[in-house]
Amino acid sequence: MSPRVLLEVPITFDVGAQMIHSPMIEVEVGGTMTRLIVDTGSTDHVLTMELAERAGKEASPGEAGTDSVGASVPSWALGEVPVRIGNLDLRLRDVVAIAGPDPFQGWGIGGFLSPQHVHPTQPSTDPGALSRGGSHARGRRKLRIGSSRATTATVVRPA
Secondary structure, eight states: OOEEEEEEEEOEEEOSSSEEEEEEEEEEETTEEEEEEEOTTOSSOEEEHHHHHHTTOOOEEOOOEEOTTSOEEOOEEEEEEEEEETTEEEEEEEEEEEOOOHHHHHHTEEEEEOGGGOOEEEETTOTTSSOSSSGGGGTOOEEEEOOTTOOEEEEEEEO
């Protein structure tokens, strides 16, 4: 049985005057619009401390993490963070915060989205389609990236 599409959102690689190699989607976090890099290799959702502060999230010290080249990175635990992607409300769980890399702020990037850890709550367009909590832990909902040209991100739910 094929999955039912809940949401399609554009993917961009454009950060203004240049293009970067990382796919990004527009996300609202605590009333602040930002771009999150869609990182299928990330084990966590990661926001910059700057975005977490603007969104009013309290942070507690976390364990040091490792960046893409193996260097130690201090981190903070944010817990659950409600976000909005397109018309779909999501709750990102066990979110980690880091000091944003230098170019992120100028490029409007607020962190990384780990699509394999996305948990839909209720889509605004279909209030009865998903219940809060429940089957997300069994992997029934996921963020699927792309068409053949990698121009959209699609949130799907198995039918």
